[in-house]
Amino acid sequence: xxxxxxxxxxxFLILALLGVSGFSRxxxxxxxxxxxxxxxxxxxxxxxxxxxAAGEGFYRNKHGGDWSCASCHTDNxxxxxxxxxxxxxxxxxxxxANPERFSDAAKVNKWFKRNCNDVLKRECTPEEKGxxxxxxxxxx
Numbered sequence: 606x607x608x609x610x611x612x613x614x615x616x617f618l619i620l621a622l623l624g625v626s627g628f629s630r631x632x633x634x635x636x637x638x639x640x641x642x643x644x645x646x647x648x649x650x651x652x653x654x655x656x657x658a659a660g661e662g663f664y665r666n667k668h669g670g671d672w673s674c675a676s677c678h679t680d681n682x683x684x685x686x687x688x689x690x691x692x693x694x695x696x697x698x699x700x701x702a703n704p705e706r707f708s709d710a711a712k713v714n715k716w717f718k719r720n721c722n723d724v725l726k727r728e729c730t731p732e733e734k735g736x737x738x739x740x741x742x743x744x745x
Contacts, residue, residue: 606718610628630634632707632709632710632713633707633712633728634706634707634738634741634742636701637707637710637713637734637738638655638735638738638739640731641655641731641732641734641735642654642655642673642731642735644731644743645730645731645735647729648731648732649681649732651697652732655732655735655736655738655739656736656739657736657739657742657743658740659736659740660707660735660736660737660738660739660741661735661740663736663737663740664678664682664737664740664741665680667724668724668725670724670725670726671724672689672724673703673724674698674720674737676689676723677689677695678695678697681744682697682698682699682702682719682741682744683698683699683702683744683745684697684702685697686698699741699742699744699745700741700742701741701744701745702743702744702745706741707741717734719727
């Protein structure tokens, strides 16, 4: 087992035990950024940090498919969007416009899993998630 794998496993076990004990941690956009930073660093030791410009490009580009994030969330992630297929209204994506965004790990993980598969046809990498969230934090 590599040292990185060991530390990831140890960290997972500690977080799992804290969760079982009822210890509550604040889940904020910064919490998720730190999680993504650590994961990106473990995948790529040369990782230097997240880029809001890369996050904005990720948000606006179609990535070879029919949809981009902006397809449903509009050009302004601080605005109310609308699902392109169902027409269902979508609350603003920017945590500055919608404080409920990026405040619950289960919802964040479910959201990324579903939407990355819709847009990319695969899971997002930790670096993509971090760039994306870094961009969203800049949107007022």
